[in-house]
Amino acid sequence: MKPVKAGNYEADFVLDDSGFGSILPKLLDLESPSGFPVRQALFGHIEDRIKVTQFDRNKIRITVHPECKDVWFWLIPFSNGRSSIGVVAESGFYKQWDDNDSALQDIIGQESRLTGLLKNAVFDQKINALTGYSANVKSLYGKDYVLLDNAGEFPDPVFSSGVTIAIKSASLAAEILDRQFNNEAVDWRMDYAMPLQRGVNTFRIFVNAWYDGRFQDVIFHPRQQPEIKAMICSILAGYAWDENNPYVKNARARLDTLLQL
Numbered sequence: 001m002k003p004v005k006a007g008n009y010e011a012d013f014v015l016d017d018s019g020f021g022s023i024l025p026k027l028l029d030l031e032s033p034s035g036f037p038v039r040q041a042l043f044g045h046i047e048d049r050i051k052v053t054q055f056d057r058n059k060i061r062i063t064v065h066p067e068c069k070d071v072w073f074w075l076i077p078f079s080n081g082r083s084s085i086g087v088v089a090e091s092g093f094y095k096q097w098d099d100n101d102s103a104l105q106d107i108i109g110q111e112s113r114l115t116g117l118l119k120n121a122v123f124d125q126k127i128n129a130l131t132g133y134s135a136n137v138k139s140l141y142g143k144d145y146v147l148l149d150n151a152g153e154f155p156d157p158v159f160s161s162g163v164t165i166a167i168k169s170a171s172l173a174a175e176i177l178d179r180q181f182n183n184e185a186v187d188w189r190m191d192y193a194m195p196l197q198r199g200v201n202t203f204r205i206f207v208n209a210w211y212d213g214r215f216q217d218v219i220f221h222p223r224q225q226p227e228i229k230a231m232i233c234s235i236l237a238g239y240a241w242d243e244n245n246p247y248v249k250n251a252r253a254r255l256d257t258l259l260q261l
């Protein structure tokens with residue numbers, strides 16, 4: 001990268017890693033609708049004061065709202081007695097509340113198990129809000145740039161796929177750029193955009209089915225087949241690009257069949 005004058009740089013190639021800042025998508029008019037409704041997350045860190053006997057601190061807990069299947073909570077315990085707590089809903093769901101702090105605490109109060117776990121919790125930090133985080137773009141690459149991570153596509157936080165997609169996109173792009181700088185022929189569409197989107201689309205199918213309730217019926221079904229559970233867990237754990245997994249190769253059809261069964 002060559003400095004032109006203080007604060008200005010000329011680069012041969014730009015990797016946009018600005019996340020929800022979406023610098024290049026905004027500058028180059030690359031943003032496109034995500035296909036998901038506008039959802040909003042309210043979240044923050046709390047001193048959770050959860051009794052050890054009540055809770056496995058090595059696990060993240062996802063809880064679904066008792067009445068609204070598309071509203072869900074995360075509770076991510078840290079080792080120091082604090083937790084990240086958050087709720088996700090369509091933005092209209094929050095309209096009766098004026099401030100984020102009381103909204104989050106009231107909505108937690110609507111779910112009895114979470115209320116029980118957090119009955120002694122201290123909400124000692126500001127609660128943040130993030131609205132319309134789902135992102136999509138018209139193109140993930142151009143002549144001299146590529147969009148990484150959330151600056152490209154981000155379907156939804158429900159399966160914690162964000163960092164997986166971020167690392168996948170960065171590692172694919174680094175390898176291609178290395179070849180490009182060595183004057184080898186590269187094809188950003190075939191080698192970057194298409195493989196990246198394959199995994200993102202797999203996540204997208206499960207995200208859609210989560211919000212319309214179908215995938216929740218699978219997850220919470222009392223009779224589960226261990227092999228199928230393992231294949232699905234593998235995807236949600238990040239192996240969304242593993243074409244040896246039938247639920248990756250034919251995600252939509254497989255999920256539909258499973259739902260019928």
Ligand SMILES: Cc1cc2nc3c(=O)[nH]c(=O)nc-3n(C[C@H](O)[C@H](O)[C@H](O)COP(=O)(O)OP(=O)(O)OC[C@H]3O[C@@H](n4cnc5c(N)ncnc54)[C@H](O)[C@@H]3O)c2cc1C
Pocket residue numbers: 017018019020021022023041043086130133148149150151154157160161162163164166
């Ligand atoms: C509600 C919610 C919950 C989530 N929970 C999880 C989870 O549990 N697990 C998980 O894996 N993922 C989760 N994610 C997704 C995860 O946060 C992102 O996918 C991940 O952070 C992507 O990394 P990134 O590098 O693209 O963006 P970021 O981590 O946002 O990094 C972008 C960086 O660019 C900087 N930046 C932006 N604009 C500018 C600018 N103009 N100039 C200079 N710097 C700039 C920002 O300050 C930031 O440091 C969640 C997302 C949301 C919305």
